[in-house]
Amino acid sequence: MSLDKGSVGKTNFIEEHGLWSQDMKRLSLEIIEQVKKDNLQTIRIAWGDQHGIVRGKNVMAKDFIQSLDNGIDFQTATLFFDTTNNMFAPMFEPDAGIGMPELSGGPDAILVPDPTTFRILPWAHKTGWILSDMHFQSGKPCPFDTRNILKRILKELKTKQWTYVVGIEIEFYITKLIDKMLQPEQSGWPPEPPKVNMIAHGFQYLTEDRQDEIAPILDILQQNIEELGLPLRTIEDEWGPGQCEFTFDPRDGLQAADNLLLFRTAVKQICRRNELHASFMTRPGLPNFFSSGWHLHQSIFDESRKNNLFVNYSKSKAPLSDIGMNFMGGILEHTSAATAFSTPTINGYKRYAPNSFAPNYINWASEHRGALIRVLGGPNDPGTHIENRAGEPCANPYLYMASQLAAGLDGIKNETNPGKPDSKPYQSENTLLPRNLNESLEALEKNELFKQKFTKQFINYFIQLKSSEIQRFESYVTDWEHREYFEVF
Secondary structure, eight states: OBTTTBSSSOTTHHHHTTOSOHHHHHHHHHHHHHHHHTTOOEEEEEEEOTTSOEEEEEEEHHHHHHHHHHOEEEEGGGGGBOTTSOBSSOTTSTTTTTTOGGGTTOOEEEEEEOGGGOEEOTTSTTEEEEEEEEEOTTSOBOTTOHHHHHHHHHHHHHTTTEEEEEEEEEEEEEEEEEEOOOSGGGOSSSOOOOEEEESSOOOOTTOHHHHHHTHHHHHHHHHHHHHTTOOEEEEEEOSSTTEEEEEEEEEEHHHHHHHHHHHHHHHHHHHHHTTEEEEOOSSOSSTTOOOOOEEEEEEEEETTSOOBTTOOOSSSOOSSOHHHHHHHHHHHHTHHHHHHHHSOSTGGGGGOOTTSSSOOBSOEEETOTTSSEEEEOOTTOTTOEEEEEEEOTTSOHHHHHHHHHHHHHHHHHHTOOOOSOOSSGGGOSSOBOOSSHHHHHHHHHHOHHHHHHHOHHHHHHHHHHHHHHHHHHHTSOOHHHHHHHTTTO
């Protein structure tokens, strides 16, 4: 600890290890001026964990300014948490239970703020927010930092002078809080979920009256999301009661992932402050609640961001250019393994069903919402792109996008043919999507591409993490089992 250099992080950590570009250094100075000008009191230094859940440290303004030189220490035990904060591996063993002695005992590591992500939170009093990257005290990036995985694959794309462009459509539920379930006996790992009521009737898709009924909270969300600078495009009333869809204009891959992370945590916080509950769970266990999805729109542009490389300008009738067709072919080839990233929860697989607006086969089609990959546009259309409809709303955005990009680039490299479009996506002769999380993990374990691009170390870590979740689920006695067997046997 140094009295003159501050008590956070390690002195001059960012400069010593060359972790910022010149633009980031310039932005950091601008942030310091903004913190002083707006008299910010607290800055949340945040990161997206392995699940895509936002964690963070509330730092006083003076110490935050020091973190822009030093970084800030954080507890690496969070890397061992499942979604309930149960530890999935024996962290105190010599190899930390995951073959990594550097993490034994939960030592401190360093969060390095990314100045390009700084925001002022409009709903919180004099509070700033900034995303960060994880580094060991040696300066080495933490291999389990999912944001860094996406950044690494984007660097590969940059060598081709290409840009990954992403548009997002994401669905979720807003309900009215009736009981927060805060009695001591209702706590635990996990705690009892809150009791809720609907804020409106559902199953009147895009009905103006239904949307107007919930306008008070939608107006608040819109105001705050726009004040954050997120590229909001539309707000739509979806199928279920209180189910909404927010869509966003296309952005470069990393920015789109960062924005989605911030959006989800913003929505949950704003709703909670208004005695409401927002959930990005795919299929809530509530009567008449329809599944929610996350549709990922994607294309490749040149470095100027003016030329869409998916557009077919040839005389062929293909809906995409050769690059686009091969990119799609790569995604389809690696879908079974990539589903572990697009649908990383046990619950998410309950969405895959025939005639449900969600896919259940690995296929593609032009302008068909029953296919896994929907192609939008066509020859000579500059807006041409593909939409992956497999994702669930709570997926980690860095892993979801990284899996798509890695698979697509592999398809381009190997000139992978996506096959013919599927005219009957729900009566397909193609391969079924994994039926459950276990099947997706089995496919991931066999996939050499993701071991190479994500590192074998991370894939083993992720499989161990999610396998622990499956084991907990399989040990739980469900209401169905009790009703089925308790009386008759």
